[in-house]
Structure formats: C-alpha cells, structure tokens
Amino acid sequence: xxxxxxxxxxxxxxxxxxxxxxxxxxxxxxxxxxxxxxxxxxxxxxxxxxxxxxxxxxxxxxxxxxxxxxxxxxxxxxxxxxxxxxxxxxxxxxxxxxxxxxxxxxxxxxxxxxxxxxxxxxxxxxxxxxxxxxxxxxxxxxxxxxxxxxxxxxxxxxxxxxxxxxxxxxxxxxxxxxxxxxxxxxxxxxxxxxxxxxxxxxxxxxxxxxxxxxxxxxxxxxxxxxxxxxxxxxxxxxxxxxxxxxxxxxxxxxxxxxxxxxxxxxxxxxxxxxxxxxxxxxxxxxxxxxxxxxxxxxxxxxxxxxxxxxxxxxxxxxxxxxxxxxxxxxxxxxxxxxxxxxxxxxxxxxxxxxxxxxxxxxxxxxxxxxxxxxxxxxxxxxxxxxxxxxxxxxxxxxxxxxxxxxxxxxxxxxxxxxxx
Numbered sequence: 410x411x412x413x414x415x416x417x418x419x420x421x422x423x424x425x426x427x428x429x430x431x432x433x434x435x436x437x438x439x440x441x442x443x444x445x446x447x448x449x450x451x452x453x454x455x456x457x458x459x460x461x462x463x464x465x466x467x468x469x470x471x472x473x474x475x476x477x478x479x480x481x482x483x484x485x486x487x488x489x490x491x492x493x494x495x496x497x498x499x500x501x502x503x504x505x506x507x508x509x510x511x512x513x514x515x516x517x518x519x520x521x522x523x524x525x526x527x528x529x530x531x532x533x534x535x536x537x538x539x540x541x542x543x544x545x546x547x548x549x550x551x552x553x554x555x556x557x558x559x560x561x562x563x564x565x566x567x568x569x570x571x572x573x574x575x576x577x578x579x580x581x582x583x584x585x586x587x588x589x590x591x592x593x594x595x596x597x598x599x600x601x602x603x604x605x606x607x608x609x610x611x612x613x614x615x616x617x618x619x620x621x622x623x624x625x626x627x628x629x630x631x632x633x634x635x636x637x638x639x640x641x642x643x644x645x646x647x648x649x650x651x652x653x654x655x656x657x658x659x660x661x662x663x664x665x666x667x668x669x670x671x672x673x674x675x676x677x678x679x680x681x682x683x684x685x686x687x688x689x690x691x692x693x694x695x696x697x698x699x700x701x702x703x704x705x706x707x708x709x710x711x712x713x714x715x716x717x718x719x720x721x722x723x724x725x726x727x728x729x730x731x732x733x734x735x736x737x738x739x740x741x742x743x744x745x746x747x748x749x750x751x752x753x754x755x756x757x758x759x760x761x762x763x764x765x766x767x768x769x770x771x772x773x774x775x776x777x778x779x780x781x782x783x784x785x786x787x788x789x790x791x792x793x794x795x796x797x798x799x800x801x802x803x804x805x806x807x808x809x810x811x812x813x814x815x816x817x818x819x820x821x822x823x824x825x826x827x828x829x
Contacts, residue, residue, distance in 0.1 A: 423533045423548060430552045431526060433800065434461055435519075437562050440580050446515045449508025450572045453818060454565035459491065459507045462518045464555045465525040466491035470498060471778060472551065473525065476544050477532045483524045484513075494784075497777040549612050550778065556800045560820075563686065563742060563798040568818040571673060571684045583687040586745035590638070590695040593631045594751070597829050598725065600627040605724045606768055607807040616782035617807045619770045623721045627829035630718055630726050633747035634757055634822045635709065637683075638694030640701075643709050644670050645678065654711045659704025662815055672700035672817040686742045697744040697822045699757050703790045703814035706760040706823035718826035720763035720791045720809070727753055727794060727806035734794075738801040744822065745797070755799065757822030758792035758810055765789040765811040789813050796820035 438446070438457055446458040455463075466487060473480045482488065490510065492501035502510070513521070536544055570577045606620035607613035649669050652660050662668070673684040674692065681692035701709075710716050718726075734755025735745050744756040766786050773783035789811040795804035798820050812819050 420534060420536075423545065424530060426552060427526075427529060427533060427548070430555050431522070434464065434555060434559055434562070435522075437559055437566075441566070443515050445566070445569070446518075447508060447511065448569035450565075450569045451818070452505045453816065454568050455504070455507050455561070456510075456569075457562055457566060458515055458518050459510070460558050460562050460565070462487070462513075462521060463491045463493055464551075464558050465522045467554055468529055468551050469525050470495075471547050472544060473528050473532060476536075476540050477528055480528060483521050487513075487521065495777050495780050497780060547778070550781075553612060553614070553803065554781075556803045559737070559800055560796070560798045560803075563737070564818055564820060567673075567684075567686050570686075576684065576689050578688040579686040580742070581687070583685075583743070584739070584741050585687065585690075586696070586741055586743075588695060588746040590633070590636045590746045591749070593633060593825075595629045595827075596632050596726065596751075597629040598625075598627065598722070600625055600829075603721065603725050605721050605807065607805075611805075613805070613807060614782055614809070615774050615779075616767075616771070616786070616809050619768060620807075621769050625721060625725070628718070628722050629827050629829045630722065631825040632751035632753075634697035634744070634752055634759070634824050635713075636694060636746075637692055637696055637698050639713075640671065640698035640709060641681070641692075641694070643712050646712070648708060648712050651712075654708040656704055656707060658814070659702070659708065662702075662704060668705070671698055671705065695746045697746075697752070697757055699744050699820060699822050700817050701760075701821060701823065702817045703760050703812075705817075706821075707762070709823065710825055713825060715825040715827045717760055717762040717823060720761045720793065722826060723759060723761055723793050723824075724806050730754065730806075732805065735797050736795060736799050736801040736803075737797065739797065742797055744820070752824075753794065754804065755795050756797055757794075757820050758796045759794045760821060760823050761791045761793060763791045765791050765809070785811065792819075792821060 438461060441457060447456050449456045469482060470488065488499055490502050492498055566579055570579060602622050602624050604620055605623055607617035608620060648654060649663060674681055676682045682689050683692045707717055730753040732754055734753065735741060736755045773779035774781065792810040792812060793808065
C-alpha cells in the first residue's frame with residue numbers, strides 16, 4: 410500500500426505509487442465471485458464493479474483526456490455510467506440504480522481498467538514542464554480518491570454480504586485480535602487559541618483548508634473508544650427506549666427503523682453475535698463498538714454523562730499523537746482493543762459533534778474537481794481518525810471525513826469527551 414500524499418517528485422516514484430494503488434484495489438476484490446461484483450444492498454453502497462470502473466473513469470476524465478494527446482475514451486457511454494456526482498462533467502446514471510447494470514460485464518470493466526492503466530503509464534512517462542505540476546496535482550488527488558474507494562469497497566462489501574441469510578464470508582484468513590480492553594484514561598487539554606486545518610506540507614483535500622485559529626475551552630478526551638461491553642450496558646439499560654437521550658431526528662429514526670442495537674449485532678442477552686468481513690463471530694466485549702450512527706453515538710454519550718468531542722478538540726489531540734494504529738494493512742479489517750499507548754488513529758472513524766461546513770475563507774478548487782468536497786457542506790457530520798479499512802498513510806489529524814448522521818454502514822465508533 411503506497412502513501413500517495415508523499416508522492417516522490419520523480420517519474421519512477423509516480424509510476425510506482427500509481428501501480429501499487431491500482432493493484433491494491435484489485436487485491437480487495439480478488440476474494441469476490443463474479444456475482445458479488447453486482448450487489449448493491451442499499452442506496453448508500455455501490456456494487457464493487459461500479460467502484461473499480463469509477464476510479465478508472467476519474468483518471469480517464471481528469472488526467473488522460475486533458476493531458477495525453479490523442480487519447481480516445483474506452484467507451485463513449487462509460488462517462489454516463491461511472492460519473493459519480495460531477496454535474497459540470499455531464500449527466501450520470503442514478504446512484505440508486507447502479508446495482509441494475511449487468512453490463513458492462515466484470516470482465517469488460519477489468520479490460521477498461523487495464524486500458525486506462527496502459528495510457529496512464531504512457532502519460533506519466535511523457536510529462537513535460539508545460540503540464541507537469543497540474544498533472545501531478547491531479548495524480549495525487551486521483552490516488553487519494555482511489556484510496557477512499559478502497560475503504561468504501563470494504564464497507565460496501567460487508568453490507569452487501571450482511572443482508573444474505575447465508576452469511577457469506579468475505580475472507581476466511583483475516584487475523585483475529587484476542588486482546589483485552591482496559592479502563593479509560595482521561596487526557597486533559599488546556600484552553601487557548603489553537604490552529605486547525607492542513608499545513609502546507611504534504612497532500613491534503615481542499616476541505617481541510619485554510620488553516621485557521623479556533624478558541625477552545627479546556628477539555629478532556631477518553632484515550633480509547635467505547636467498547637462493545639460498555640455499549641451493551643446502554644442497550645440493556647433501555648437506552649433505545651428513553652427519548653430523553655435522543656435528538657428529535659434520531660428518536661424519530663430509531664422508531665421508524667426499529668433500531669434496537671448497532672448494525673451487524675444479532676441475538677440477545679443470552680448470546681450476542683456480530684457480522685464481520687471474516688464471518689459471524691461472538692460479540693467480543695473488549696473490542697470497540699462499531700457501525701453506530703451519529704444519533705446513537707450522541708445518545709450513548711448523554712447516557713454516560715459525557716458528550717462527543719468537537720472536530721477542533723479531536724484534531725488538536727490527534728495532532729499530538731503518532732500516526733499509527735489499526736489500518737487496513739494490519740489485516741484485521743475489524744476494530745481491535747486499545748493498546749497501552751491509547752487508541753487515537755485507526756480502528757474506527759470517530760463521530761464528532763461538529764456539522765460539516767466550510768472553514769473561514771474556504772475556496773473550492775477551480776473547475777469540475779471543485780465539486781469534490783465543497784458542495785456537500787450541509788447536513789453531514791465530521792468524523793476523524795481513520796479506521797481498520799483505511800489504507801495506511803491515507804489519514805492525518807486535519808483529515809475531514811463526513812457522513813450523514815443516520816449512516817451506520819461506515820466503520821464508525823465513538824470516544825467520549827467532557828469539559829475539563
């Protein structure tokens with residue numbers, strides 16, 4: 410797994426990062442049967458076939474077409490089928506109907522990938538001073554974009570498999586962590602003016618800018634995520650039956666959808682089980698609770714007499730920590746108990762209490778790629794820290810992930826915060 414954010418400024422480095430990133434996407438898909446590529450269990454997920462075609466479309470649209478003289482797109486209708494949300498590029502197939510596309514076949518999609526790869530390697534071997542900077546910026550963006558879809562692939566495959574009563578197993582060879590949890594340690598932070606947002610070094614998305622000052626009151630954070638056993642106490646204490654704990658929208662949602670526990674839990678107090686990418690397992694009380702919505706995370710925090718951290722609080726804490734943890738390269742593809750050093754990066758994306766909105770002075774990128782982040786800055790919530798499906802090197806303290814508050818198929822969890 411390469412780290413595209415530190416892409417070396419030479420031809421061999423560009424080509425190596427491109428090849429490794431593209432190969433890892435196909436590695437993720439290698440355990441799938443042909444029929445698995447077609448599945449779309451809910452509107453939020455996409456068929457694996459669509460993911461691997463879409464990321465090729467991204468390189469074709471934003472690099473090959475403008476920068477490789479004489480390039481001819483693989484198929485004139487693929488731009489319609491595999492455009493995600495770039496309205497300025499053209500119309501697109503409805504997201505909710507991606508699972509209805511039996512054609513192009515999986516074999517054709519892989520032929521498309523190979524065609525794009527062949528031409529991308531030709532482009533990267535022929536950049537000159539007139540287009541180098543712009544092309545390399547888009548290359549970094551494209552590789553990081555593909556890494557986002559690698560994480561989405563694993564989340565989507567998990568949900569796609571979970572709705573099947575046969576409980577298919579994605580991989581039988583995943584590592585299993587049998588560690589024990591430990592009591593929470595609280596880390597206190599002093600009040601003051603802090604800086605958040607991306608620095609000038611390394612790759613970052615436009616929504617991480619500009620770096621700016623925030624005023625924070627003294628706060629403290631739990632040094633690990635909430636565990637299954639802790640969340641089970643909330644369930645057994647009637648947490649899903651007490652409207653005083655829930656935001657109005659969340660209370661309405663859990664009544665409407667009859668949520669009684671986190672996604673992928675099944676069973677009862679006698680024997681709780683959890684669906685994982687490695688199959689159905691007994692619920693491990695020591696592992697962090699995963700696949701909870703923002704509403705569930707917020708309700709648990711209220712029940713516990715605490716709150717969720719703000720984005721600024723969590724970013725300032727992450728900025729003081731080593732960027733290490735349980736990422737996809739650990740090969741668990743499931744959250745693991747906290748180590749003695751704490752649990753800051755990896756395992757699960759941490760819900761914050763901060764709505765996703767623009768930083769003061771934010772300006773989206775020029776042209777169609779300006780649609781990448783900016784137009785989604787409404788009605789979503791910030792998450793931070795990365796997860797067990799995030800490619801190693803893909804996250805950072807300033808990284809702003811965002812999902813809707815009702816989303817649960819994400820590898821999402823929670824840590825508690827409090828005023829100091």
